[in-house]
Amino acid sequence: MIEVRHLTKSYGPKKAVNDISFTAEDGQVLGFLGPNGAGKSTTMNMLTGYISSTEGQAFINGVDILEDPIKAKSFIGYLPEQPPLYFDMTVDEYLSFVYSLKKCRLPKKSHLAEICDIVKLNDVRGRLIKNLSKGYKQRVGFAQALVGNPKVLILDEPTVGLDPKQIIEIRTLIKRLGKNHTVILSSHILPEVQAVCDRIVVINKGRIVANDNADSLARNLSADHKLVMHIEGSTDEIKKILDSITDVERVFVGRQIDERVYEYHVEAKEGADVRRDIFRKLAARNYPIIMMRSNELSLEEVFLKLTTGDEYGGAEKIETKFDRLEKGENNK
């Protein structure tokens, strides 16, 4: 179990991490999500005792990392952002070095063999680390964290630089490990966190902006009484029909999708479900609905909303800027 209380790290006047608190229970995978430079790695470095906190406390299995660092560190397996590898060693030499460094007491040969099996390193155990591909290096870093079977795993962007197949493998592995370890995993990739984590802590500019499980995070911030539709037919007629439906408050006609197909944004009263009514009325007048979806925010949009306070997270602004450039209005 990991408990973080009011952790703060200041570099001079700048607060890289500002008063964050959260708890990761046993058997839980906690995702630490945030844009680059949000303070994810700083937090992880504080949890592992690599750097100290300016204020606040971090407990690993009930042991304060600053009070009894050696004991607290013995519970942790840490994979930093850049795997700490010695390029002049073979995989086997490296892992047995880590084994003795961590003063591990498990039967050495079978323990290391088991780890190599889990992270699929068996083919490269005799090779020099410097000659391995990036994916394999990352796996060696992962293996290193698993040596000694630590109760807590702290993984800083574990899938960076891997190919899609490897990413899926590593994610499956993390999920499996999460069943009997406490895992904290940082990432700026949302689907990853969504796929792997039980709980998500969103951090931005050193502060926690959300701390919830993945589903309710998306639900709380989304608005499912808003619909987006593509409908074929005359826009005036369709808008009239939509407006006439009870509970519909506003209708916007959006961009053209295809010949005679336009996008419509329908906003109904909160809590009202107008989808069936819309279908019946449009079907009666023979206006086919090509697509209909509730305007539920994806986790991406939730994330942008949380970290930038804006649903489109500045993406829209860039888009408009490009539009202007294209139209030759860049000097404005």
Next chain:
Amino acid sequence: MTAIMKRELSAYFKSPIGYVFIAVSFLFSGFFFWYFALAVGSTDISFVFLGMFYVYMIFVPVLTMRLMADENKQRTDQLLLTAPLGLMRLVAGKFLSAYIVFMLGDVVMLLYGVVLSFFAAVNWAIILGNFVALALIGAIFVSAGLFVSTLTESQMVAAIGSIALNAALALINVLASVVPIQAVSDVIKQLSVFDRYYEFTTGIFSLGGVIFFVSAVVIFLFLTVRVLERRRWA
């Protein structure tokens, strides 16, 4: 500690550094042995040791430059500093590994004494005094080098910094003669590594001298631990 020491030792002999250091040791000591003893038919090999004092002043940093600088650069210090291992043990392991390689180069000096003893009577007190003195001065150079290596990410900076520090340590007695204030001059003289070293080379084994050298080593190792600790708190 043994884990760190073993790893460092194997790193020395996986790269050319370990071999180069020992080869340079043998080369220079062999040359000095021939020049000061064999060529002139003398059994006094103090000059051989004195020559090696200056060689080690410059070459021990080659041995120590990568000890921590490389860890800092490759970010492998994250592995060492997040492992359940005290900083003192980490530093001691690093120190011992470099010191063992140093001694592998240094131990050949005793062989020269043995070689001479076949041809003439040698003064073993002087040879052993010199040997112990060089071994102690080597420990200072290694610990000073380890300390400087901890301060930087660049091996080059570590090497140059250590050479400068070693030179300052070795030549501090020169400063004593030019400082006009007697009290300050006396203090500097007391700190002089070279004066202590010279005492041994005359065959006098002084406990005070041993304590002086060992204290200097302990101070540098302590400073190294402090630097590692300070980085955590920065």
